[in-house]
Amino acid sequence: MLNPFRTTFGAIFHAEILLNTRRVAPYVMLALFAGNAWLWTAKGAAVHYDWAINCDYFIVRNLAGFQFLTLPLFTALIMADPIGRDFRTGIYPLIFSKPVRRSTYLTAKFCGNFAVLVACMSAFILTMIVLQAFPSEKMLVQPFRVWPFFKYFFFYAVISHLLIASISFTVGTLTRNPKIVYGFIVMLYPFYIIYQLQFLKKLPDYWRHVLDPLAMNAAGDRVKSVDSVTGYIGADLINQMVFSPDSLAITNRVFVVLASLLILAIVYFRFSMIERGGSGADKFALTTIGLDSDSEWLVPAQADAIGETNAIAVRPLNPIDLPKVGLLTDGIRSNLERWRAALAIELRLLKIERGLLIILPMALLLCVVALITFPPPDGPLQTAHYAHRTAEMSLLFLVAIAIMFIGEAMHRDRELRIEPLLWSVPAPNWIFLLSKFAATFLVSMGFSVLLSIAAIIVQISRGRSPLDVLVYPEVFLLILAPTVAVMVAAALMLNVVLREKYVAYAVSFAVAIGLFYLFGQGYKHWSYNVVLYELWTPADLFAPGLKRLVLLRIYALAIAGLCILIAHFFFQRKSKSRST
Amino acid sequence: MRDVSLDIQAGMFGLLGANGAGKTTLMKIAATLLEPDSGTAEIDGIDLIRDKHAGRRLLGYLPQEFGVYPSLTAEQTLDYLARLKGVVDKRERKKLVEVLLDRVNLADARKQKLGTYSGGMRQRFGIAQTLIGQPKLIIVDEPTAGLDPEERVRFHNLLSEIAGDEAVVILSTHIVADVSNLCGQMAIIRKGEILASCSPYEATNKLKGKIWETSVLREEVNALKAKLQVISSHMHEGRVRLRVYALERPNELFELATPTLEDYYFTVSREL
Numbered sequence: 001m002l003n004p005f006r007t008t009f010g011a012i013f014h015a016e017i018l019l020n021t022r023r024v025a026p027y028v029m030l031a032l033f034a035g036n037a038w039l040w041t042a043k044g045a046a047v048h049y050d051w052a053i054n055c056d057y058f059i060v061r062n063l064a065g066f067q068f069l070t071l072p073l074f075t076a077l078i079m080a081d082p083i084g085r086d087f088r089t090g091i092y093p094l095i096f097s098k099p100v101r102r103s104t105y106l107t108a109k110f111c112g113n114f115a116v117l118v119a120c121m122s123a124f125i126l127t128m129i130v131l132q133a134f135p136s137e138k139m140l141v142q143p144f145r146v147w148p149f150f151k152y153f154f155f156y157a158v159i160s161h162l163l164i165a166s167i168s169f170t171v172g173t174l175t176r177n178p179k180i181v182y183g184f185i186v187m188l189y190p191f192y193i194i195y196q197l198q199f200l201k202k203l204p205d206y207w208r209h210v211l212d213p214l215a216m217n218a219a220g221d222r223v224k225s226v227d228s229v230t231g232y233i234g235a236d237l238i239n240q241m242v243f244s245p246d247s248l249a250i251t252n253r254v255f256v257v258l259a260s261l262l263i264l265a266i267v268y269f270r271f272s273m274i275e276r277g278g279s280g281a282d283k284f285a286l287t288t289i290g291l292d293s294d295s296e297w298l299v300p301a302q303a304d305a306i307g308e309t310n311a312i313a314v315r316p317l318n319p320i321d322l323p324k325v326g327l328l329t330d331g332i333r334s335n336l337e338r339w340r341a342a343l344a345i346e347l348r349l350l351k352i353e354r355g356l357l358i359i360l361p362m363a364l365l366l367c368v369v370a371l372i373t374f375p376p377p378d379g380p381l382q383t384a385h386y387a388h389r390t391a392e393m394s395l396l397f398l399v400a401i402a403i404m405f406i407g408e409a410m411h412r413d414r415e416l417r418i419e420p421l422l423w424s425v426p427a428p429n430w431i432f433l434l435s436k437f438a439a440t441f442l443v444s445m446g447f448s449v450l451l452s453i454a455a456i457i458v459q460i461s462r463g464r465s466p467l468d469v470l471v472y473p474e475v476f477l478l479i480l481a482p483t484v485a486v487m488v489a490a491a492l493m494l495n496v497v498l499r500e501k502y503v504a505y506a507v508s509f510a511v512a513i514g515l516f517y518l519f520g521q522g523y524k525h526w527s528y529n530v531v532l533y534e535l536w537t538p539a540d541l542f543a544p545g546l547k548r549l550v551l552l553r554i555y556a557l558a559i560a561g562l563c564i565l566i567a568h569f570f571f572q573r574k575s576k577s578r579s580t
Numbered sequence: 581m582r583d584v585s586l587d588i589q590a591g592m593f594g595l596l597g598a599n600g601a602g603k604t605t606l607m608k609i610a611a612t613l614l615e616p617d618s619g620t621a622e623i624d625g626i627d628l629i630r631d632k633h634a635g636r637r638l639l640g641y642l643p644q645e646f647g648v649y650p651s652l653t654a655e656q657t658l659d660y661l662a663r664l665k666g667v668v669d670k671r672e673r674k675k676l677v678e679v680l681l682d683r684v685n686l687a688d689a690r691k692q693k694l695g696t697y698s699g700g701m702r703q704r705f706g707i708a709q710t711l712i713g714q715p716k717l718i719i720v721d722e723p724t725a726g727l728d729p730e731e732r733v734r735f736h737n738l739l740s741e742i743a744g745d746e747a748v749v750i751l752s753t754h755i756v757a758d759v760s761n762l763c764g765q766m767a768i769i770r771k772g773e774i775l776a777s778c779s780p781y782e783a784t785n786k787l788k789g790k791i792w793e794t795s796v797l798r799e800e801v802n803a804l805k806a807k808l809q810v811i812s813s814h815m816h817e818g819r820v821r822l823r824v825y826a827l828e829r830p831n832e833l834f835e836l837a838t839p840t841l842e843d844y845y846f847t848v849s850r851e852l
Contacts, residue, residue: 329666341663417647424611425664426636
């Protein structure tokens with residue numbers, strides 16, 4: 001019998017596992033997921049409501065939260081790039097010139113990375129299992145069990161994320177741009193919430209279960225089936241609940257697996273291992289041999305010097321003297337000029353970012369949909385309510401833009417290997433840092449402006465008067481600008497300090513998720529809630545609340561300034577390696 | 581790097597060494613992009629470790645491997661780099677970019693995105709950007725690696741033209757012919773140590789009367805290698821042509837040969 005590890009599939013599968021063991025991301029995920037499980041088990045609802053931490057209900061409930069709140073972005077992190085990486089590193093001709101079938105290549109790549117993902121995910125469930133043996137005083141534990149944890153883990157989390165992994169893999173493979181996948185997955189959150197609220201909720205129970213790809217209602221619906229009025233039942237009953245998958249749940253999971261296979265079929269049919277000639281290739285050929293053969297010269301001196309075999313007919317270069325130019329290498333004017341140049345380039349590069357081209361319209365669309373369905377309270381502060389709603393709603397997207405695009409800007413020069421050219425010019429470090437900061441800040445603010453305009457249009461079209469147009473710029477300058485500044489500055493600092501792009505992404509998102517989790521739990525003191533999430537009301541835009549708001553924003557800007565200073569301090573403009 | 585001290589006059593200077601000899605490390609230190617663990621790095625009286633900014637003012641650097649923004653054109657990127665270098669006057673900058681692109685035969689491709697450039701065009705673009713701002717020190721690290729023969733010759737012409745009376749061009753390479761064709765001065769580096777520093781003329785002169793050549797059967801090579809200091813051997817018409825370093829004629833099979841820079845390189849690097 002053929003040893004699967006000696007097949008092509010086995011080789012690629014093994015290589016993917018090996019590559020992932022060399023990455024930081026899986027280890028960060030293991031730590032985060034274990035920490036997450038500990039936090040939700042030791043400090044979460046089970047302790048509060050006296051549920052056993054190993055009862056079926058709590059396991060399923062925890063897994064639902066885990067697979068929706070924490071996991072999708074990490075799934076994208078692992079699954080978006082395995083094929084793109086081969087192209088980026090240039091190893092693909094070596095692989096594709098071997099007798100490897102497209103199906104084998106794709107399947108092994110997918111399976112290898114999905115195995116890594118599942119291994120990382122299992123840190124969550126393993127921590128829950130271990131916590132049974134080491135409970136704190138407040139934790140209620142039933143007799144030690146293992147099988148239900150794995151059963152629900154595979155039934156809910158693994159199968160649900162098979163779908164998200166398939167989407168990430170397919171989009172990442174076909175676009176070869178992981179940023180598009182990250183944008184796509186960020187969009188998944190609001191999309192899924194809207195899908196649940198606007199679509200699934202209105203369907204009969206059967207379809208509601210079958211068409212829910214993440215099976216998020218499994219735990220809640222079981223409780224409601226016991227008490228359909230309040231949806232609340234006592235801890236004793238909760239601890240006795242058994243979640244044997246019924247035919248509906250199995251149908252749902254089969255549906256998810258089939259959808260995953262269908263999505264993977266798309267990548268199979270669309271992906272090609274053969275380069276196709278296109279307009280780019282034509283241009284390349286034209287410019288490479290575009291010299292006029294009639295005007296080629298033989299340069300005798302060079303031909304003699306390099307020997308007969310290398311005597312090549314070449315057209316001499318134009319002997320033109322370079323013009324003398326004035327150089328201004330020091331002083332404010334010179335540095336401002338450099339900063340403007342760097343900013344213009346950064347903006348130009350951001351403008352053509354495909355990820356941005358997808359995220360901005362989608363974010364705008366989702367925000368507008370949410371604004372249309374927003375019912376503001378009656379009263380004279382209609383504009384303030386709309387502006388408040390707009391600011392709160394855009395926060396999620398602004399976080400994503402800040403983290404993803406500052407990360408992109410900070411690492412682009414290294415990835416494109418243009419750093420040696422840029423770093424050998426006499427320009428101070430702050431020019432490179434502040435140009436990237438300013439470009440990301442301006443893009444975020446541009447998004448906010450567009451959203452504000454959309455909000456005004458929605459408000460007018462819904463006849464919500466009075467319209468006080470000046471409130472929007474006030475929110476823009478007072479709330480959004482400092483919020484964006486502090487988020488971009490913090491992401492900039494993390495990228496400089498951590499140096500590795502994906503580590504910076506993971507830590508940035510973890511910090512953001514952690515903070516929003518704290519805010520959600522009611523911990524939203526102004527000292528760490530610098531984005532003012534749920535810390536201001538529409539009434540604060542007017543005296544007497546305005547003064548407090550201004551002070552809080554000065555504080556946020558000070559934090560932003562501090563982050564930039566730290567970034568500047570740690571920014572190292574030198575090579576990491578000593579290649580020879 | 582170990583006790584590297586080079587005194588370089590204006591013109592082209594070749595830094596010759598095998599892969600892994602430390603050429604790029606030395607170039608990166610000179611380009612202020614790498615700090616030595618200890619010691620000093622000085623160019624023209626400027627301390628490159630303490631005053632990198634001053635060093636960068638007189639520097640033009642073409643790394644061994646460099647990238648570009650693929651979505652920007654050559655014109656846009658050169659304009660950007662010129663602004664970073666301190667060419668603040670817009671008209672001067674425009675003229676400079678135009679002349680630079682003309683100088684490296686990229687005028688027709690100035691509106692073309694850099695991502696579509698061939699390897700040779702990209703190297704020519706690289707050399708154009710090193711010339712911005714009248715640098716006194718131009719560092720080109722393995723510039724002809726990966727170029728086709730035609731581009732290589734074109735690149736040699738360009739390099740020899742830019743090394744004028746005022747600028748120093750340091751050419752780091754492992755190709756001996758590049759140094760013998762282009763450089764008035766040279767050094768040989770191995771394991772981070774400078775083994776020799778002289779002109780190519782002096783180098784070959786030192787070996788006059790000491791290089792002997794013969795053509796033998798393949799079976800005889802090992803015996804000769806055991807007895808003599810063989811510098812190089814290569815196949816020619818089914819026989820092996822051996823070049824040997826010896827103060828006197830080894831035997832009647834050997835003829836006196838004209839020394840080449842390659843002979844000198846092998847002699848020095850093998851410490852013969």
